[in-house]
Amino acid sequence: MDEVESELQAAAVDVLTPLRQGRGLDTEAAERLKTALGAASRAWASASTISKSAANLFVDLASGIDACSYAYSGQDAENIKASSDDVADLVRSCVQLP
Numbered sequence: 001m002d003e004v005e006s007e008l009q010a011a012a013v014d015v016l017t018p019l020r021q022g023r024g025l026d027t028e029a030a031e032r033l034k035t036a037l038g039a040a041s042r043a044w045a046s047a048s049t050i051s052k053s054a055a056n057l058f059v060d061l062a063s064g065i066d067a068c069s070y071a072y073s074g075q076d077a078e079n080i081k082a083s084s085d086d087v088a089d090l091v092r093s094c095v096q097l098p
Helices: 003-020 027-043 052-071 074-094
Strands: none
Touching: 003 027, 003 052, 027 074, 052 074
16 A cells, blocks of 8 residues: 555544544544545546555545434534535545546
8 A cells, every 4th residue: 555545544544433433523634634635636647547445445435424424413414514525526536537
């Protein structure tokens, strides 16, 4: 696993773990994930494939964040949903077809 993917995987864990534990959205971790996704998009822009582990992460990343929003209410839930939308857009940028 290269450095870009290692950071991406670690950032995803740092977002998902507190959400699943009921501790809410860590906004710093969410920004780190968005930065990692941007870096992955740039690094893989000319690649014809991505790693299996990155693909596995992408399958459930945004939907997993969104699913966690249902455990929260009010503005917390809205912030989580907005973050999942941002992540979905960034994931799509990582796997665009040429």
